[in-house]
Amino acid sequence: MKPARFVMERPRDLAAALSMIAGADGATKIMAGGQSLGPMLNLRLVEPDRVIDISGVPELRRTDRANGSLVIGACVTHADIEDGRVPDVANGMMARVAAGIAYRAVRNRGTIGGSLAHADPAADWVSALTALGAEVEIASRARNSRRIAIGEFVVGALDVALAADELVTAVCVPVLPSSARWGYVKHCRKVGEFAEAIGAVVIDPERGRGRAVIGAVEAAPVVIEDARILFGGAIGPSFAERFDASAADALLVAAGMSDPIDRHVHVTVLRRAIGQASVQGSAKVLDAA
Amino acid sequence: MTDAVGPKTPQGVGARLPRKEDERLMRGLGQYVGDIRLPGMQDVAFIRSPLAHARIRGVDIPEAVRGRVFTAADLDDVRAIRAVSGLPGFKVSEQPPLATGKVRHVGELIAMCVAPTRAEAEDIAASVTLDLEELPAVCDMRAARQPGSTLVHEHWGDNVFLETFIDTGIAAAFDAPIKVTRTISTGRQCMAPIEGRGCVAVLDHRADQLVLHTATQMPHVIRTGLAECLGLEEGRVRIVSPDVGGGFGYKGILLAEEICLGWLALRRRHAVRWLEDRREHLTANANCREHHYEITVYAERDGQLRGVDCDAIVDSGAYSAYPFTACLEAAQVASILPGPYDLPAYRCRTWSVATNKCPILPYRGVARTGVCFALELALDTVASAAGLSPETVRFRNLVRPEQMPFDNITNKHFDSGDYPQALRRALETIDADAVRARQRKGEPDGRRIGLGLAIYCEQSAHGTSVYAGWGIPMVPGREQASARLTPDGGLELRIGLHSHGQGLETTLAQVAHEILGVPVARIRVVLGDTAMTPYSTGTWGSRAMVMAGGAVAAACRELSERATRIGAHLIQARPADARFENGRVLGPSGEVSLATIARTWYRRPQDLPADVDAGGLEATSGYKPVRDSGVFSYAAHAVAVAVDPDLGEVEILDYVVVEDGGVLVNPLIVDGQIYGGLTQGVGTALYEEMLFDAAGQPQASTFADYLLPGAPEAPAARIVHMETASPYTEFGAKGVGEGGAIAPPAAIANAVNDALRPLGAELRHSPITPRRIVEAVLAARSVAAERKAAS
Structure with a gap:
C-alpha cells in the first residue's frame, strides 16, 4: 500500500497555485489536507502524475466577513472551526458540525474546501453547508473568480462542477438571523465513522421559511430548498409537530432511494434534526443522535 | 468454594504488578519486525489473485523486471503447506506457497516481486499481467454442501473437509413439552491486531542458518513447518520472533509468505522483508x-x-x-x-x-x-x-x-x-x-x-491427550523452561513460547520470584527465539501461564535445591538442616544469600562442596498439569x-x-x-x-x-x-x-x-x-x- 510515483509541488501563494494548476500536464490532484487523498494515493485508487499541496497558501487560510457572509478560506481546518478560531455566524451550527467530523487527528488536517471539493456524499460539510445556503468561491488563472451555491457545485458522488484549471478558494457562509434555528443529526455506526444518514435543517419560524437537506445518500444530497412542503405547506412556531414523514419519504422515492429501510432511517434522522431545531433556544441540551 | 488468594509477597503470585515490558513498549522503544533494518535489505510485494476462483493460464512478466519476479515455477523445490488432521474422513488440501494451476480465493499468492523499496516492488507488481480464466466461485458454506456445487478441490468430489457426528440418544428428549428451533449464525471476521504479519529473512553464513524474523506466537512450530516446506534440516533454520503487536491466533499459523521469503533469502546475498499491509490483512489473510x-x-x-x-x-x-x-x-x-x-x-x-x-x-x-x-x-x-x-x-x-x-x-x-x-x-x-x-x-x-x-x-x-486425539501436525507435550542464575545473583529465564500482549515477561518473573525470591526487576525473561529457548508449541489456547508458569516454577525449584546444597556447605550445615527461603539458604548456624551462592559457583569454585551438582545454577525443567x-x-x-x-x-x-x-x-x-x-x-x-x-x-x-x-x-x-x-x-x-x-x-x-x-x-x-x-x-x-x- 504505497503510492505510485508522483511529483509533489507546494505553491507559496495563490497566484503560484493557480499557475501550477493551469500549467499542469498529465493528471493532477490538489491536496488540501490529504485526509481522503492520502489513503486514495496509498491504495493506488488514484495515480496522479502530480500532486499540488495548497495547504501552505496563506490566502486560503484567511477568514473575512463580507456582504452579510463569512468567507472562510478553503484551507481552514475543521479543528479551526471546532475550536472557534473562525467567527460564529450560524448560531453555533458550524462549530457543532465541525466537532463531529471523523476524529480529532483528521480534523487537525482536514479542510473545509478539501472536503467540499472531494464531495463524498457522506461528508458533513456537503450537507450542513447546503442547509446553510453557503456558496463556494472558485478561482482560476484565466478567468474571474466565481461563486456558486453548494447545491449546484456538488453534482454527484465525488463529482463537482469544477473545471480542470479551477480551484476552490473559499466557502461563503451567510450570516444566520438570530431567529433562525438549526438541527443537525447524523447516524453513523460508531464515533468518527462516515455517516449512514444525515439530516440538516435550518428553519426560521418567524419568517416561516426553512431549508432541509437529507444527506449521506448515494449521490448528491437531497435538498429541500423550501422546507414548507415537509410541514403541510407552512412553517409555524410548532413546526416539528407538523412534520409530514410521508412527504419526506416521497422525496426520497423520487430521488431514487428504493430501499424502504434506507428511507426509514433517513426520514428518522431528518425528523430528529427537525426536533433538534424545534427545541433550540430552550434550556434543553442539544445532543446529536 | 472460592477463596481469594492474597499475595504472599508483594511481587509473587497474586501481586498486581505493573508490566515490566511496558517500560519499552509505552515509550516506543519496542522492536517489532517493522523496526528491523538490515544492510541491503529489500522489500517484497506479492501479486495476489484478484479472483476467487480461476485457472492460471499465464503470468506475463515484462522483460525489464525479469529476475525480480518469482512464480510457482521458480519455487519448484518447495513443498506445499499440508495441515492434516488425523480425524477420520479428513480431506487434505495442498496449499502451494505460490499458486499452481488454479487460485481458490481472492488474495491467494501468485507471484513475489522484490525491489529496494516496497513502493518499487508494488510498481513491479503492477507491471505484471495475469492471464486468468475465471471459474464459478462458491462462497456460501451452505451452497457449498449442495450436490453439484462448484468444487474448490476437484478431486475431493465434494467441499467437505470433515464431517463429525455425535448422538448420545437425543430421541429421549423428543417428548419434551418445550421445543424451540432457531437458525443462528456469526459473521466472518478479520482479527486485526494492531501489528499485521510480517517477516525479515536473511541467510546467516557464519551460523549456516536461514534466520527468519517473524511476528509469530509459535517460533518453534514455524521452524518445523518452514524447514519441512523448504526441505532444510531444522538446525539450519532459526526463527526469531521480536516484539509482537498482538496475535489473537492470527500469528499462530505458518504463512505462505513466510515460506516465500525464506526461499528468497536462501538465494540472495541480502535480507528480504515483507510487511503485510492492511489491505492484504483484510482481503487475503486474517x-x-x-x-x-x-x-x-x-x-x-x-x-x-x-x-x-x-x-x-x-x-x-x-x-x-x-x-x-x-x-x-x-x-x-x-x-x-x-x-x-x-x-x-x-x-x-x-x-x-x-x-x-x-x-x-x-x-x-x-x-x-x-x-x-x-x-x-x-x-x-x-x-x-x-x-x-x-x-x-x-x-x-x-x-x-x-x-x-x-x-x-x-x-x-x-x-x-x-x-x-x-x-x-x-x-x-x-x-x-x-x-x-x-x-x-x-x-x-x-x-x-x-x-x-x-x-x-x-x-x-x-x-x-486432547491434541494427540486430533492428530494435527502439532501436539503439545511438556512445556519447558530454562532458569539460570547470573554470577551477580540475577536470574535469566528462557521459555520457548512467546508474549504478544500477555505480559509474560512480568508474570513469569513473578512465578520465579515466588520460588526463588529474586526481585522481579532482576529477572530477565527471554522468549520467542528458537536459538535461545527450549522447544515449545507456543502461545495459544490460553495455555501460557499454566504451562510456562508451571515450567518456570519447576526449573526454579530445581535451582533452589541445587543452591540449597551449595549454601548448606557455605554455612557449614548439613543439607538436611538447611532450607531455602526468600532467596536465602538458612541453617542452624547462619544464612547465605542466593547472590553469594551464585558468586561462589561461577567465580569461587574452590569454595564449592566436592559433591556439588555439576549442572550448576542452570536448570531446564519440563511441566504439564496433573x-x-x-x-x-x-x-x-x-x-x-x-x-x-x-x-x-x-x-x-x-x-x-x-x-x-x-x-x-x-x-x-x-x-x-x-x-x-x-x-x-x-x-x-x-x-x-x-x-x-x-x-x-x-x-x-x-x-x-x-x-x-x-x-x-x-x-x-x-x-x-x-x-x-x-x-x-x-x-x-x-x-x-x-x-x-x-x-x-x-x-x-x-x-x-x-x-x-x-x-x-x-x-x-x-x-x-x-x-x-x-x-x-x-x-x-x-x-x-x-x-x-x-x-
Whole structure:
C-alpha cells in the first residue's frame, strides 16, 4: 500500500497555485489536507502524475466577513472551526458540525474546501453547508473568480462542477438571523465513522421559511430548498409537530432511494434534526443522535 | 468454594504488578519486525489473485523486471503447506506457497516481486499481467454442501473437509413439552491486531542458518513447518520472533509468505522483508469465525433441559491452515456446544466446509464464541417460551459446585468452579432488578432497555491427550523452561513460547520470584527465539501461564535445591538442616544469600562442596498439569443496553464480567486481558463483518469498511474475580487469555433481544448492525399491522 510515483509541488501563494494548476500536464490532484487523498494515493485508487499541496497558501487560510457572509478560506481546518478560531455566524451550527467530523487527528488536517471539493456524499460539510445556503468561491488563472451555491457545485458522488484549471478558494457562509434555528443529526455506526444518514435543517419560524437537506445518500444530497412542503405547506412556531414523514419519504422515492429501510432511517434522522431545531433556544441540551 | 488468594509477597503470585515490558513498549522503544533494518535489505510485494476462483493460464512478466519476479515455477523445490488432521474422513488440501494451476480465493499468492523499496516492488507488481480464466466461485458454506456445487478441490468430489457426528440418544428428549428451533449464525471476521504479519529473512553464513524474523506466537512450530516446506534440516533454520503487536491466533499459523521469503533469502546475498499491509490483512489473510447453526433445544416447562440437537457448519475457506487445520472450529463445536450445562441428551453434526474464501484461522476464543452465541441465544428463547427469566433456565441447568470435578456429556472434564455463583454475582453486580425496573418504566427518548446474560466455560491449557486425539501436525507435550542464575545473583529465564500482549515477561518473573525470591526487576525473561529457548508449541489456547508458569516454577525449584546444597556447605550445615527461603539458604548456624551462592559457583569454585551438582545454577525443567485434559476457566457476563428501534443504535449502559481463572498470578494483567477480549467481543457483537459478494470478492479492504470498535465503543466494564484453584495445576492457575472475547456477542445479542422482544423482533446473526435491527423491527411492525388488519 504505497503510492505510485508522483511529483509533489507546494505553491507559496495563490497566484503560484493557480499557475501550477493551469500549467499542469498529465493528471493532477490538489491536496488540501490529504485526509481522503492520502489513503486514495496509498491504495493506488488514484495515480496522479502530480500532486499540488495548497495547504501552505496563506490566502486560503484567511477568514473575512463580507456582504452579510463569512468567507472562510478553503484551507481552514475543521479543528479551526471546532475550536472557534473562525467567527460564529450560524448560531453555533458550524462549530457543532465541525466537532463531529471523523476524529480529532483528521480534523487537525482536514479542510473545509478539501472536503467540499472531494464531495463524498457522506461528508458533513456537503450537507450542513447546503442547509446553510453557503456558496463556494472558485478561482482560476484565466478567468474571474466565481461563486456558486453548494447545491449546484456538488453534482454527484465525488463529482463537482469544477473545471480542470479551477480551484476552490473559499466557502461563503451567510450570516444566520438570530431567529433562525438549526438541527443537525447524523447516524453513523460508531464515533468518527462516515455517516449512514444525515439530516440538516435550518428553519426560521418567524419568517416561516426553512431549508432541509437529507444527506449521506448515494449521490448528491437531497435538498429541500423550501422546507414548507415537509410541514403541510407552512412553517409555524410548532413546526416539528407538523412534520409530514410521508412527504419526506416521497422525496426520497423520487430521488431514487428504493430501499424502504434506507428511507426509514433517513426520514428518522431528518425528523430528529427537525426536533433538534424545534427545541433550540430552550434550556434543553442539544445532543446529536 | 472460592477463596481469594492474597499475595504472599508483594511481587509473587497474586501481586498486581505493573508490566515490566511496558517500560519499552509505552515509550516506543519496542522492536517489532517493522523496526528491523538490515544492510541491503529489500522489500517484497506479492501479486495476489484478484479472483476467487480461476485457472492460471499465464503470468506475463515484462522483460525489464525479469529476475525480480518469482512464480510457482521458480519455487519448484518447495513443498506445499499440508495441515492434516488425523480425524477420520479428513480431506487434505495442498496449499502451494505460490499458486499452481488454479487460485481458490481472492488474495491467494501468485507471484513475489522484490525491489529496494516496497513502493518499487508494488510498481513491479503492477507491471505484471495475469492471464486468468475465471471459474464459478462458491462462497456460501451452505451452497457449498449442495450436490453439484462448484468444487474448490476437484478431486475431493465434494467441499467437505470433515464431517463429525455425535448422538448420545437425543430421541429421549423428543417428548419434551418445550421445543424451540432457531437458525443462528456469526459473521466472518478479520482479527486485526494492531501489528499485521510480517517477516525479515536473511541467510546467516557464519551460523549456516536461514534466520527468519517473524511476528509469530509459535517460533518453534514455524521452524518445523518452514524447514519441512523448504526441505532444510531444522538446525539450519532459526526463527526469531521480536516484539509482537498482538496475535489473537492470527500469528499462530505458518504463512505462505513466510515460506516465500525464506526461499528468497536462501538465494540472495541480502535480507528480504515483507510487511503485510492492511489491505492484504483484510482481503487475503486474517479470516476467522463464520459459523451457521440449526439448533433445537428440548426442555421441561420449569426450564430443565432435556436435550440439544444441532447441525453446525463452519466456513473453513479454501485451505487447511498449519498447524491447527481446517476443522479446528467445527470439530470443536461438537465437543463444546453443551457449554457449562449438565445436559441429559445431545446430538450434533458438524461440517467443515471449503469455499472460495481465505482459510479460516484460529481467533481468540476459537470455536467458543460461536458456540456460546448459539447456545445462549437458544436458551433465552427457551426461557421466553416457558415464561421464565433467562437466569432461571440457566440456574436449573448449570453444573453445580458439588458435582465438581464433572465429566460432561461430551466427556469434557470440568476440574473445578462454582458456575451458579458466577451468574448470581453477575446479576447482583449489574443490579438486574433495577435494570428491569427501568425497562418497565420506559425511556423518555423512546429507546428500549434490555438485559442480557451469557455464561460459558473454557477449556484452557489442554495438552497431549486432547491434541494427540486430533492428530494435527502439532501436539503439545511438556512445556519447558530454562532458569539460570547470573554470577551477580540475577536470574535469566528462557521459555520457548512467546508474549504478544500477555505480559509474560512480568508474570513469569513473578512465578520465579515466588520460588526463588529474586526481585522481579532482576529477572530477565527471554522468549520467542528458537536459538535461545527450549522447544515449545507456543502461545495459544490460553495455555501460557499454566504451562510456562508451571515450567518456570519447576526449573526454579530445581535451582533452589541445587543452591540449597551449595549454601548448606557455605554455612557449614548439613543439607538436611538447611532450607531455602526468600532467596536465602538458612541453617542452624547462619544464612547465605542466593547472590553469594551464585558468586561462589561461577567465580569461587574452590569454595564449592566436592559433591556439588555439576549442572550448576542452570536448570531446564519440563511441566504439564496433573491431568492434561485442560483446566476450565469460566465467566458470567451481564450487560444492560439501550436500543434505538428506529435507527438500530445500541448503547451499552453497563457491563459486568464475573470470571474465575483459578488463582491469578497477576490480577492487573488479567483485568487487561478481559478488557481487551471484551472489546473484541463487542466488535463481534456489533461491528465486525467481512462480507463477500457472489463472486467471492471481499467487501472491505480498509478500516473504513471493516469496522472495529474504538475507544468510545469499549464499555467501561466492571470485573469481579472469583479464584477457585484448579486441583491440577501449579498454584491452581487456569488460562484466561481468551475468555473475554467469548461471551460478549451472546450477552449483547440477548440484551438487544430482551429490549426488542415486546416489539416481536429477534436478532440471530452477529454482528447485530443497526441495519439488521431496523430490518427486524420494521418486519415485526408490518407483521403486527397485518395481524391488526386481519382481526
